[in-house]
Amino acid sequence: MLEQCRRDQWSVSDLDWSGSPRSMSREDEEQIVQLFTDMAGIERLASAMFREQERRVEDPRLKAIFATFIRDEIRHAQTAQMLADFYDVHHFRHYQESESLRAFSSVFVEAIHHLSDDVANAYIVTGELLLDIALLRSIDDHVGDAMSGAAMRLINRDESRHIAIDYYMSAYYASDEYEEKQKLKPKLGLKERAQAASTFSRMLYRAQPFIRDVFLRPMEKLDPRGKRLRAAFKRSQLLGMKEKSARRPFTRFTRSLQAGFENPVLRPVLGDVFVRLSGVGPDFLARLYTDEELTRARGMSYEALADEALEAKQEN
Numbered sequence: 001m002l003e004q005c006r007r008d009q010w011s012v013s014d015l016d017w018s019g020s021p022r023s024m025s026r027e028d029e030e031q032i033v034q035l036f037t038d039m040a041g042i043e044r045l046a047s048a049m050f051r052e053q054e055r056r057v058e059d060p061r062l063k064a065i066f067a068t069f070i071r072d073e074i075r076h077a078q079t080a081q082m083l084a085d086f087y088d089v090h091h092f093r094h095y096q097e098s099e100s101l102r103a104f105s106s107v108f109v110e111a112i113h114h115l116s117d118d119v120a121n122a123y124i125v126t127g128e129l130l131l132d133i134a135l136l137r138s139i140d141d142h143v144g145d146a147m148s149g150a151a152m153r154l155i156n157r158d159e160s161r162h163i164a165i166d167y168y169m170s171a172y173y174a175s176d177e178y179e180e181k182q183k184l185k186p187k188l189g190l191k192e193r194a195q196a197a198s199t200f201s202r203m204l205y206r207a208q209p210f211i212r213d214v215f216l217r218p219m220e221k222l223d224p225r226g227k228r229l230r231a232a233f234k235r236s237q238l239l240g241m242k243e244k245s246a247r248r249p250f251t252r253f254t255r256s257l258q259a260g261f262e263n264p265v266l267r268p269v270l271g272d273v274f275v276r277l278s279g280v281g282p283d284f285l286a287r288l289y290t291d292e293e294l295t296r297a298r299g300m301s302y303e304a305l306a307d308e309a310l311e312a313k314q315e316n
Contacts, residue, residue: 002061005068005161010154012079015147021087022145029087031221033095035139036084038214040077041097041105042131047073048109049124050162053169056117065165072158079151086147104203104210111199114192118173118248119200125166126236130215132159133232133312138222160310167239167306174243207279216281226283233280234288235309238297241289242305254278261285 024032047070054066084095112120136159140152172178188196219229237258246252260266261274261282271282278285289297297305 001161001165002065002068005065008157008161009068009071010075012075012082015079015150015154017082017086017147019147021089021147024087026090026092028142029090030092031218032139032143033084033088034098035218036080036087037095038098038101038218039135039139040080040084041101042127042214043073043077043080045101045105045108046124046127047077048105049112049120049127052109052112052120053117053124062165069162069165072162076155076158079155083148083151087143087145098213100206100209100213104206107199107202107206111203114196114199116248116250117178119250121166121169121173122240122250122254125163125170125239128159128163128166129232129235129309130229132156132163133235133309134219134223134228135215137313138219138228142222156313160313163309164303164306167302167309170239170242171302173248179247204277204279208276211279212281216284229284230288231312233284234293235305235312237287238289238293239305241294242297242300242302244298258285258287262287 050066050069050073054063054070057063057066088095108123112123136152136156140148143149216229219226223229240246240251240254243251246255257274257278261271261278267274275282275285300308
């Protein structure tokens with residue numbers, strides 16, 4: 001993987017920016033420029049997440065891999081901003097990142113610094129699945145232009161490496177080795193626990209508007225049937241449910257939200273609370289997999305699950 005990360009580096013100058021965008025309506029142009037503007041912000045947020053993971057891991061090869069991921073995401077952000085500028089032909093208005101994205105980014109970067117490793121990884125893998133399986137493909141289809149297509153092919157190649165390592169880290173955080181290391185760590189003091197709880201609650205508060213405005217609402221037009229979003233969320237749910245017994249507190253927390261939402265007694269009373277805490281809409285907090293799919297996922301290796309997620313990127 002490290003050799004592949006180093007081999008497949010590229011530069012925005014490798015792309016040919018000399019062409020002209022296809023003709024489009026004002027509505028399409030404004031939406032596309034805003035999508036790429038927000039995409040640049042999402043990629044900068046992803047670079048911060050990988051920087052935190054690079055700081056935490058001990059294996060020198062993993063550190064080197066995450067260092068290349070940081071460069072990848074910075075390059076993706078630069079490419080997305082250049083795409084926004086490329087398609088901003090008529091300068092109909094001034095574009096900036098969605099307010100909910102800015103608000104979430106600031107608190108999330110602080111939160112992942114204080115929260116446990118598996119929490120950061122859980123958000124990273126879900127975000128990468130949403131980007132890779134749903135948002136980036138749908139944006140590219142909607143733009144329908146050679147410039148976007150060329151850029152997305154290179155970005156997608158990078159994101160495939162990221163997903164493979166995301167699943168690898170998920171396997172590690174579910175392992176006996178990680179569990180034993182956690183037992184040896186000194187307990188956090190009251191101040192540190194309070195700070196972690198505070199940042200976690202603020203992150204949850206900001207998560208729903210961010211996911212709604214940056215992922216769900218744009219996809220209502222890009223993917224009206226919600227097929228790709230459901231596929232991405234289903235992969236995330238199956239990953240969280242892979243182990244029959246959840247060792248990590250955050251995994252137990254997310255499982256309890258889904259179980260509470262699915263409970264016919266609790267849902268009418270607390271359903272909105274479960275949705276708010278999860279950060280996603282009710283359609284995506286509900287169980288999206290069958291019993292057969294869950295049994296199958298639990299019998300697969302994490303590597304096989306990653307391969308299957310990567311194959312889903314090619315599906316319509």
